[in-house]
Amino acid sequence: MLEKLQIHIAQNFDFLKNKKLLLATSGGLDSMVMVHLLHKMSFTIAIAHCNFQLRGVESFEDQNFVNEYARANKIPIFITQFDTKAFAEDYKVSTQVAARDLRYSWFYELLENEAFDYILTAHHADDNIETFLINLVRGTGLDGLTGIPAINGSVIRPLMIFSRLEIESYAIENTISWREDSSNASDKYLRNKIRHHLVPLLKDLNSDFLSTFQKTQAFLQEAQTQVEDASIMVYQQVAKEKDDQVFFDLNQLKRLPNYTSYLYQWLNEYGFMAWQDIYNLVDGQSGKQVFSTKYRLLKDRDLLILSSFNLELEQRVYSIEKDQIEVKFPLNLSFCKVADISLGSNKAIFVDEDELVYPLRLRKWQKGDSFQPFGMEGQSKKISKYFKDEKLSLIEKEKIWLLCSENKIIWVVGLRQDERFKIKNTTSTILQIKLE
Amino acid sequence: MLEKLQIHIAQNFDFLKNKKLLLATSGGLDSMVMVHLLHKMSFTIAIAHCNFQLRGVESFEDQNFVNEYARANKIPIFITQFDTKAFAEDYKVSTQVAARDLRYSWFYELLENEAFDYILTAHHADDNIETFLINLVRGTGLDGLTGIPAINGSVIRPLMIFSRLEIESYAIENTISWREDSSNASDKYLRNKIRHHLVPLLKDLNSDFLSTFQKTQAFLQEAQTQVEDASIMVYQQVAKEKDDQVFFDLNQLKRLPNYTSYLYQWLNEYGFMAWQDIYNLVDGQSGKQVFSTKYRLLKDRDLLILSSFNLELEQRVYSIEKDQIEVKFPLNLSFCKVADISLGSNKAIFVDEDELVYPLRLRKWQKGDSFQPFGMEGQSKKISKYFKDEKLSLIEKEKIWLLCSENKIIWVVGLRQDERFKIKNTTSTILQIKLE
Numbered sequence: 001m002l003e004k005l006q007i008h009i010a011q012n013f014d015f016l017k018n019k020k021l022l023l024a025t026s027g028g029l030d031s032m033v034m035v036h037l038l039h040k041m042s043f044t045i046a047i048a049h050c051n052f053q054l055r056g057v058e059s060f061e062d063q064n065f066v067n068e069y070a071r072a073n074k075i076p077i078f079i080t081q082f083d084t085k086a087f088a089e090d091y092k093v094s095t096q097v098a099a100r101d102l103r104y105s106w107f108y109e110l111l112e113n114e115a116f117d118y119i120l121t122a123h124h125a126d127d128n129i130e131t132f133l134i135n136l137v138r139g140t141g142l143d144g145l146t147g148i149p150a151i152n153g154s155v156i157r158p159l160m161i162f163s164r165l166e167i168e169s170y171a172i173e174n175t176i177s178w179r180e181d182s183s184n185a186s187d188k189y190l191r192n193k194i195r196h197h198l199v200p201l202l203k204d205l206n207s208d209f210l211s212t213f214q215k216t217q218a219f220l221q222e223a224q225t226q227v228e229d230a231s232i233m234v235y236q237q238v239a240k241e242k243d244d245q246v247f248f249d250l251n252q253l254k255r256l257p258n259y260t261s262y263l264y265q266w267l268n269e270y271g272f273m274a275w276q277d278i279y280n281l282v283d284g285q286s287g288k289q290v291f292s293t294k295y296r297l298l299k300d301r302d303l304l305i306l307s308s309f310n311l312e313l314e315q316r317v318y319s320i321e322k323d324q325i326e327v328k329f330p331l332n333l334s335f336c337k338v339a340d341i342s343l344g345s346n347k348a349i350f351v352d353e354d355e356l357v358y359p360l361r362l363r364k365w366q367k368g369d370s371f372q373p374f375g376m377e378g379q380s381k382k383i384s385k386y387f388k389d390e391k392l393s394l395i396e397k398e399k400i401w402l403l404c405s406e407n408k409i410i411w412v413v414g415l416r417q418d419e420r421f422k423i424k425n426t427t428s429t430i431l432q433i434k435l436e
Numbered sequence: 437m438l439e440k441l442q443i444h445i446a447q448n449f450d451f452l453k454n455k456k457l458l459l460a461t462s463g464g465l466d467s468m469v470m471v472h473l474l475h476k477m478s479f480t481i482a483i484a485h486c487n488f489q490l491r492g493v494e495s496f497e498d499q500n501f502v503n504e505y506a507r508a509n510k511i512p513i514f515i516t517q518f519d520t521k522a523f524a525e526d527y528k529v530s531t532q533v534a535a536r537d538l539r540y541s542w543f544y545e546l547l548e549n550e551a552f553d554y555i556l557t558a559h560h561a562d563d564n565i566e567t568f569l570i571n572l573v574r575g576t577g578l579d580g581l582t583g584i585p586a587i588n589g590s591v592i593r594p595l596m597i598f599s600r601l602e603i604e605s606y607a608i609e610n611t612i613s614w615r616e617d618s619s620n621a622s623d624k625y626l627r628n629k630i631r632h633h634l635v636p637l638l639k640d641l642n643s644d645f646l647s648t649f650q651k652t653q654a655f656l657q658e659a660q661t662q663v664e665d666a667s668i669m670v671y672q673q674v675a676k677e678k679d680d681q682v683f684f685d686l687n688q689l690k691r692l693p694n695y696t697s698y699l700y701q702w703l704n705e706y707g708f709m710a711w712q713d714i715y716n717l718v719d720g721q722s723g724k725q726v727f728s729t730k731y732r733l734l735k736d737r738d739l740l741i742l743s744s745f746n747l748e749l750e751q752r753v754y755s756i757e758k759d760q761i762e763v764k765f766p767l768n769l770s771f772c773k774v775a776d777i778s779l780g781s782n783k784a785i786f787v788d789e790d791e792l793v794y795p796l797r798l799r800k801w802q803k804g805d806s807f808q809p810f811g812m813e814g815q816s817k818k819i820s821k822y823f824k825d826e827k828l829s830l831i832e833k834e835k836i837w838l839l840c841s842e843n844k845i846i847w848v849v850g851l852r853q854d855e856r857f858k859i860k861n862t863t864s865t866i867l868q869i870k871l872e
Contacts, residue, residue: 137642138648139649198641202572206573212575216577219576220581222577223697224659225693225694230662233666233670258665260658
């Protein structure tokens with residue numbers, strides 16, 4: 001078994017020679033075999049051991065065991081301790097997920113700070129079949145069935161093609177000691193139930209199951225790359241990116257009977273959760289929208305528009321005090337008392353300052369807002385109706401700011417002044433407000 | 437349970453009303469429930485029962501049971517008997533595959549001859565999980581994990597979302613009798629082993645496993661449609677169809693790291709088996725080829741060329757007798773004694789008939805062929821060298837015919853005459869050979 005493992009490493013992981021390798025080492029069978037093997041083959045290694053403090057004194061015995069081994073074999077070692085339970089509670093995740101997140105973020109930190117080239121973990125073929133079956137039992141998509149790759153960026157898993165049995169044979173032949181995790185023997189976790197009951201049954205049904213399964217996973221990984229190809233190709237046909245927004249052409253998208261799959265793949269990374277609502281947008285009314293914490297998906301006629309979105313920012317109201325001469329955010333506005341009016345424009349209005357109630361307010365429009373458009377003889381008009389008449393798109397409407405005095409609109413900024421604040425014969429102070 | 441099944445049928449299979457339905461009925465639990473349910477709901481049904489003659493007297497008891505039920509309930513019935521074992525031996529397939537092939541080809545025959553609209557089978561959710569696990573145990577790609585669809589062309593499976601348990605409850609509630617297949621109880625077949633050991637374990641690990649699994653399969657089916665999308669889109673970019681041939685642009689194809697997956701999908705239907713040989717073609721020498729029984733894939737510079745191919749036809753030699761005035765196949769050639777030579781051309785040559793040894797032979801070129809090109813003063817030249825000098829592509833070379841007298845080439849038809857058969861001063865009979 002020594003020879004088999006050594007040959008595999010020599011043939012497939014030659015690129016690790018003369019690199020600085022950080023070996024994730026729990027002290028269990030798999031990681032101790034990995035350390036022994038790579039040390040024997042004279043790779044440049046260091047050990048990283050996490051104490052998750054989940055099994056009381058046992059956890060510390062593991063830590064001591066790994067530490068002793070490192071010292072005896074003159075292998076550099078890094079040790080850390082985590083309060084895994086507290087982390088799991090804080091972030092509302094399972095203990096297993098907490099342990100994984102803590103472990104990998106520490107590994108990457110070491111990789112960076114100590115200038116390691118790769119993180120090596122001792123995952124093996126049985127781990128992959130177990131993960132496959134866990135995901136199958138819990139429900140999954142294709143990505144949950146494709147397994148952990150042997151090489152994935154900075155993370156290398158040199159033992160991936162070997163079975164637990166082969167790794168154990170190596171340990172026995174080379175009289176390697178390891179620590180048995182007492183939780184492995186119990187059916188405490190789904191993984192252990194699968195390891196001890198489901199996997200043996202599959203191996204019983206096909207004595208060559210592990211290698212059959214590796215072929216199956218290779219096929220599934222290929223299918224997964226094709227799904228990704230399709231996702232990219234369809235995106236290129238359907239989506240246009242402009243000004244930090246993505247515009248999805250629904251007429252094109254809807255030609256695909258499976259378009260929901262594509263929407264899911266494209267939007268998943270933006271943190272959306274309400275998938276059915278998103279799918280409903282496709283045939284939904286113009287103006288409907290779905291939000292994630294930081295993004296918004298808007299149906300606008302034949303488009304779905306993805307843009308970043310900050311609800312708190314959208315609802316914010318900016319105050320403008322009396323005699324303030326300018327506003328820099330969210331718009332550039334200047335305020336200037338003038339002796340007489342000149343020619344007005346979309347970008348500059350003249351108002352009767354005596355009509356204003358300070359502080360003025362700058363805010364986005366809301367449902368129900370109405371104003372008296374300049375020149376319409378005091379007729380009132382809903383802002384929504386005004387926008388419609390001006391043929392503004394949803395996105396354009398959302399960029400519009402209203403300058404208000406109390407609840408009265410002074411100016412639909414950049415578009416139309418209100419009748420009520422215009423200069424009259426009786427006006428004593430003329431205020432010019434300009435959009436820069 | 438009656439209600440649940442009835443509601444599902446009413447809601448999802450309303451389109452079967454007033455259609456002629458052929459119900460595949462073994463006499464087992466599932467099919468008897470399907471017959472009972474659809475009969476009760478007044479669909480227009482007939483029963484089709486296959487006797488596979490695999491379980492001696494039991495098979496005939498099943499046949500009688502179904503026949504009796506049909507008569508008692510006044511349901512039209514079709515019965516056939518198969519010599520399944522003989523079929524399996526003749527076609528070298530498993531008994532199960534033989535039974536499936538025989539069954540479906542008979543169903544489709546009935547569909548056509550008796551003007552049925554649909555074939556209905558009683559597959560249920562447990563069948564799908566069993567098939568998934570059989571394929572997993574034996575090794576599979578994504579297509580082996582996506583399950584049997586409830587609606588697939590003319591074949592409808594109305595019970596697909598129900599579990600075996602739900603179907604059994606229906607049978608008990610409605611006092612439906614059925615025949616128990618004695619082979620079900622044994623572990624004789626892999627399916628039975630999976631049914632009795634593996635599936636119960638999965639249901640034990642997740643009590644809601646069957647519905648979880650249906651979601652998983654829906655995700656996998658979506659992934660499968662995306663794989664098919666990718667396959668079509670990449671084909672459109674990479675392949676050109678012309679004259680019954682397909683030209684794959686290797687420069688484009690090789691940009692995709694996973695191009696072997698695409699080649700597999702495109703070529704699978706042409707009966708190729710030697711996949712590694714095909715993948716090797718991509719970087720292989722120009723002129724290398726791989727054959728299936730009816731197709732050929734040829735590497736030609738930056739192209740892979742797929743064409744239909746009949747080896748026997750390619751190697752055939754056509755004889756031409758003395759005084760024969762024409763040949764119609766594989767080429768149109770005419771033979772005509774003339775008094776004098778006129779201007780020769782690529783399409784017509786003049787030869788000294790006394791030099792010919794009949795029957796002449798018309799055949800494709802072979803390695804080692806050589807001739808003495810007209811006008812080269814008797815110098816000999818290999819045909820392969822001649823083709824190279826003429827800059828013929830592989831495909832063009834293959835279309836070339838040689839007209840021979842014994843082993844001597846008279847004419848590289850349509851290209852170049854041989855020096856040895858040209859008209860001399862001593863020639864007494866001039867034969868004109870023309871390519872029409």
